[in-house]
Amino acid sequence: MLLQSTVRALGVRGAAPVGVSARHRSTAAATPLDATAAADAAAARSAEWERAKPYHAIPGPKPFPLLGNLPRLLPKIGQYGKYEIMDMQKQLRKDFGDIVRVSKIPGRKDMLFLFDPKTAEKMLRNEGVWPIREGIKTLHYYRTVLRKDKYEGVYGTITSQGKEWQDFRSKVNQPLMQPRSARRYFAPIDEVAQDFIGRMRDLRDENMELPAGFINELYKWSLESIALVALDTRLGCLAPNLAPDSEPQRMIDAVQVMFEGFYKLDLQPSLWRLVSTPMWRRLVHAFDYFYDVAEKYVDEAVAKQKTNPDKEPSILERLMKEDPRVAKVMASDMLFGGVDTTSHLAASLLFHLAKYPNVQRKVGEEVRRVLPAKRSPVTEDAMEQMTYLKACLKESLRVFPIAMGNIRETQKDIVLSDYQVPKGVDVFLCHMVMSHDEQHYPRPMAFEPERWLRGGPQAHTAHPFTTMPFGFGPRTCVGRRFAELEVLTLVAKVLRNFWVEYHHGDQIEFSSRSINTVTLPLKFRLVDHE
Numbered sequence: 001m002l003l004q005s006t007v008r009a010l011g012v013r014g015a016a017p018v019g020v021s022a023r024h025r026s027t028a029a030a031t032p033l034d035a036t037a038a039a040d041a042a043a044a045r046s047a048e049w050e051r052a053k054p055y056h057a058i059p060g061p062k063p064f065p066l067l068g069n070l071p072r073l074l075p076k077i078g079q080y081g082k083y084e085i086m087d088m089q090k091q092l093r094k095d096f097g098d099i100v101r102v103s104k105i106p107g108r109k110d111m112l113f114l115f116d117p118k119t120a121e122k123m124l125r126n127e128g129v130w131p132i133r134e135g136i137k138t139l140h141y142y143r144t145v146l147r148k149d150k151y152e153g154v155y156g157t158i159t160s161q162g163k164e165w166q167d168f169r170s171k172v173n174q175p176l177m178q179p180r181s182a183r184r185y186f187a188p189i190d191e192v193a194q195d196f197i198g199r200m201r202d203l204r205d206e207n208m209e210l211p212a213g214f215i216n217e218l219y220k221w222s223l224e225s226i227a228l229v230a231l232d233t234r235l236g237c238l239a240p241n242l243a244p245d246s247e248p249q250r251m252i253d254a255v256q257v258m259f260e261g262f263y264k265l266d267l268q269p270s271l272w273r274l275v276s277t278p279m280w281r282r283l284v285h286a287f288d289y290f291y292d293v294a295e296k297y298v299d300e301a302v303a304k305q306k307t308n309p310d311k312e313p314s315i316l317e318r319l320m321k322e323d324p325r326v327a328k329v330m331a332s333d334m335l336f337g338g339v340d341t342t343s344h345l346a347a348s349l350l351f352h353l354a355k356y357p358n359v360q361r362k363v364g365e366e367v368r369r370v371l372p373a374k375r376s377p378v379t380e381d382a383m384e385q386m387t388y389l390k391a392c393l394k395e396s397l398r399v400f401p402i403a404m405g406n407i408r409e410t411q412k413d414i415v416l417s418d419y420q421v422p423k424g425v426d427v428f429l430c431h432m433v434m435s436h437d438e439q440h441y442p443r444p445m446a447f448e449p450e451r452w453l454r455g456g457p458q459a460h461t462a463h464p465f466t467t468m469p470f471g472f473g474p475r476t477c478v479g480r481r482f483a484e485l486e487v488l489t490l491v492a493k494v495l496r497n498f499w500v501e502y503h504h505g506d507q508i509e510f511s512s513r514s515i516n517t518v519t520l521p522l523k524f525r526l527v528d529h530e
């Protein structure tokens with residue numbers, strides 16, 4: 001339970017299984033030739049399994065009698081639990097190598113940590129058609145038990161598994177992931193970013209610095225932006241003095257309660273399953289509010305569509321056509337997945353640009369060329385041309401990925417790093433450790449966007465599975481297009497309007513809870529460009 005939700009929601013596209021065990025052979029074969037090939041492949045896989053070392057031989061911390069590895073994982077005092085999650089992973093790797101098994105943890109399955117991109121690739125390519133990623137337990141319980149009647153068997157992407165996940169995901173994939181879906185959101189997302197630039201200007205103190213708690217303002221920006229997609233509306237989060245009982249303020253409050261609740265109840269030891277703790281009650285209240293707001297806007301979208309049936313439908317309208325229950329739950333999932341992630345990505349990218357003035361100068365020139373005026377909109381065409389800015393985003397996600405890694409449960413026996421790994425083990429793909437590894441990226445902690453300029457002299461040659469910021473396969477992030485669009489639009493506009501400095505630390509400081517969050521006071525100094 002200690003690390004049960006180390007990973008929030010991380011996923012991707014499936015490919016042909018590679019290392020299936022003898023016990024889980026594929027049987028279908030279209031022709032006699034195919035049948036021969038399939039039999040040969042199965043025999044090879046079987047031989048691979050037979051040759052591999054046994055599961056129990058995988059290196060890892062030795063469990064104590066009775067308590068197993070629990071003492072080593074206790075927060076603050078345990079040999080590994082005393083670290084932040086990423087440092088814990090680094091320590092495990094240092095102590096045991098590229099594959100580490102942490103077994104005998106009371107109340108949870110074994111955990112296997114992978115630090116080698118080739119092994120990570122093999123694991124992901126064998127994730128199956130319905131990849132299993134451990135979900136957020138509180139949200140799952142809320143949807144499937146506490147408010148079962150409201151959800152009527154439609155539980156969304158974040159927490160469901162197996163066929164139930166596939167049924168839902170297949171309904172939302174097209175509307176959310178087609179490139180044409182993002183197109184209609186360029187203008188509204190630009191408008192939100194433009195409003196936010198005005199707000200940033202107003203928030204500066206006499207030294208031209210933003211307040212220490214600027215991350216809360218970024219939450220408002222990201223909530224306002226993702227609500228455009230999830231709820232087809234401008235919530236009004238950027239208004240200067242929100243009334244405490246206004247809808248945007250209550251949404252912002254609910255988002256904060258959720259971050260706190262996921263951390264305290266999902267990540268830390270808690271009795272919420274046994275007794276209704278005050279935090280659990282607050283969390284339920286926040287979930288209820290989210291659901292009610294989503295329901296209200298979905299109903300409004302139904303009415304709008306009826307009055308204007310010829311208009312190109314929005315994502316919400318397309319989802320609603322599919323099934324209004326899907327639209328409501330997906331709207332909530334977008335709000336859950338799309339606020340803290342994009343805010344911390346924007347914060348970390350701005351931090352890196354502030355700390356690397358040469359990079360900022362170069363990307364600033366690109367932005368000024370593409371956006372001639374301070375208020376020039378970031379159109380699809382403009383976005384196409386900002387290749388260096390996109391490289392900066394990729395590099396920011398390598399140095400500081402918002403999701404530290406990914407997690408998959410093995411769905412069949414598989415050989416990983418020459419060890420037999422049985423079905424049902426939670427495998428942690430430690431991408432952040434891999435992307436900080438010198439053997440993959442020289443000067444790993446330096447922010448060098450040139451690594452991402454394809455064909456350029458400094459283009460990286462690392463294995464592609466070292467860094468996977470949005471996951472992989474059929475479970476990959478559904479919001480990727482929108483996350484990138486929002487952050488690139490905002491940062492382009494910031495650079496078009498200001499020179500950005502940061503004078504309160506040289507290294508990014510962060511906490512790795514369910515996601516990596518920047519903990520530095522975000523007192524960026526913004527100097528207006530002429």
Ligand code: HEM
Nearest residue numbers: 009010011012157334337338341403470471472477479483
């Ligand atoms: C910086 C921004 C973001 C990052 C780094 C990020 C990262 C991720 C990762 C790593 C996963 C897991 C994928 C896997 O298991 O392979 C994921 C899943 C997910 N993300 Fe994002 N995400 C971001 C923004 C968003 C946004 C804006 C939305 C809202 C539309 C969103 C909605 C989701 C949902 C619903 C899932 C669950 C997908 C499933 O299990 O089928 N994310 N995200």
